[in-house]
Every structure is written in structure tokens, then in C-alpha cells.
Amino acid sequence: MRKGLTITNNHGWTIEQLQRHEKTIKKASMAKRVAVIRLIMQGYYAVQVAELLNVHRETISGYVQKFNQGGMNALLHRDYSPGKPPFLSSKEERELRRMLEHSTPAEEGYGFESRWDTRILKHVIEDKFAITMSRSGIGDMLKRWGFSYTRPTYTLKRANCQKQEVFQRELDMVKKTSQMS
The missing domain is CATH 1.10.10 (Arc Repressor Mutant, subunit A)
Incomplete structure (x- = not known):
């Protein structure tokens, strides 16, 4: 045998x-x-x-x-370790994502910035949720959520505000008509 x-x-x-x-x-x-x-x-x-x-x-x-x-x-079958639990709850994550996608730091009352960065988000997370995260941890979280880092574009100091508003209205009109068809 x-x-x-x-x-x-x-x-x-x-x-x-x-x-x-x-x-x-x-x-x-x-x-x-x-x-x-x-x-x-x-x-x-x-x-x-x-x-x-x-x-x-x-x-x-x-x-x-x-x-x-x-x-x-x-x-x-392979059991993967669950890893470290997230700092933010799912409700807090949804709220933070909504802020990132639909507003600016200035609109949320965090200074006069027109773009989000990890420095500002660190303060937001501490203020709103009483959670301390490192800036690199925040960057990793944003990457997991599908956000990517882009350099801000500059704004022209001598730009004509009225022409920009007219252009923006025309652009919105074009977007609306293209969505209907």
C-alpha cells in the first residue's frame, strides 16, 4: 500500500x-x-x-x-483579512464625498480656497467628525474613492466677468439641449 x-x-x-x-x-x-x-x-x-x-x-x-x-x-477559497477598519463611518464618508463633489471649501466655510486639498480636508474631518487622520491617509482614502490629484488652473486677473457669464449661460444651454436629444 x-x-x-x-x-x-x-x-x-x-x-x-x-x-x-x-x-x-x-x-x-x-x-x-x-x-x-x-x-x-x-x-x-x-x-x-x-x-x-x-x-x-x-x-x-x-x-x-x-x-x-x-x-x-x-x-x-481564500479568506482575506478585513484590514484596519475605516476611520469614517459610511454616513460620514457619504457626507464628505458630497462636499468634495458639489462644493468648494469657501462654500463650506473653510477659508477662501476654491479647491480641496489634503490640508483643508484634514481640518474638515477634525471639525466635523472629531477624527484625526494624516494627510497621506486622506490622500490614500481619496484614491480609493476614485479621486485623482490635479494641479489647479490659474485664474486670469484681467478676465471680463460679463463675457464669462454670457459664455457660461451659452455653455449651459448647449449642455441642456445635448442631454435632451
């Missing part, structure tokens, strides 16, 4: 099916798990599989045990 790991329940998988399935998996670490099962089914010892795939032998036995108990789903 063969001594070592064995697949006690193949869950309907053959060696050929495992080989085909292994090639369709995009993530290399998950394909390696399938390769472990295939090689054990082909008769290799755990030590040999560990050497071939550069995986610890205890990891091999863990994969075989998962596969025997729950099949392919159990083998490929």
Missing part, C-alpha cells in the same frame, strides 16, 4: 480535468493549488510535490485536506 497523502474524495475531478482547469486560472497561487491536487492524484509524494512546486510540505497536506473535505470550492 502507498504511504503518504491520498485524495480520498475526488469530487468528480479527473487528472485531465484538473490539468485543463489549472490552465484557465489566472492567479498563479491558485493554479499552484490545483497543481498540487493533480500531482498527488498522479501518485507523487507530498515531499516530491513540495520540491517540484517550491511549497512547504505542510502546505501540501493542507491543500489536500481542503480538497478532500470541500472539493474545488474549498481549495480555491
Whole structure:
């Protein structure tokens, strides 16, 4: 009798099916798990599989045990750590996002700035939510939300305000008519 790991329940998988399935998996670490099962089914010892795939032998036995108990789903299931909980609640996040998308710091009563930056947002978060975050942490949060950093454009000091207002009205009219059609 063969001594070592064995697949006690193949869950309907053959060696050929495992080989085909292994090639369709995009993530290399998950394909390696399938390769472990295939090689054990082909008769290799755990030590040999560990050497071939550069995986610890205890990891091999863990994969075989998962596969025997729950099949392919159990083998490929990966629990990710939830990570650090966010500083802001979902309600606070929605409020902050609304401010960023629909107003300026001046409109919200934070100085005379016409654009948001991490320095201003740090004060807003401390004032509104009593939470202290670093500026780099705020930048990471904004990136996760899909915001990107852009340099502010300059404003012309001698610009004609009346011409700009007329142009803005015409632009709004064009936008409205293009949305209707």
C-alpha cells in the first residue's frame, strides 16, 4: 500500500480535468493549488510535490485536506483579512464625498480656497467628525474613492466677468439641449 497523502474524495475531478482547469486560472497561487491536487492524484509524494512546486510540505497536506473535505470550492477559497477598519463611518464618508463633489471649501466655510486639498480636508474631518487622520491617509482614502490629484488652473486677473457669464449661460444651454436629444 502507498504511504503518504491520498485524495480520498475526488469530487468528480479527473487528472485531465484538473490539468485543463489549472490552465484557465489566472492567479498563479491558485493554479499552484490545483497543481498540487493533480500531482498527488498522479501518485507523487507530498515531499516530491513540495520540491517540484517550491511549497512547504505542510502546505501540501493542507491543500489536500481542503480538497478532500470541500472539493474545488474549498481549495480555491481564500479568506482575506478585513484590514484596519475605516476611520469614517459610511454616513460620514457619504457626507464628505458630497462636499468634495458639489462644493468648494469657501462654500463650506473653510477659508477662501476654491479647491480641496489634503490640508483643508484634514481640518474638515477634525471639525466635523472629531477624527484625526494624516494627510497621506486622506490622500490614500481619496484614491480609493476614485479621486485623482490635479494641479489647479490659474485664474486670469484681467478676465471680463460679463463675457464669462454670457459664455457660461451659452455653455449651459448647449449642455441642456445635448442631454435632451
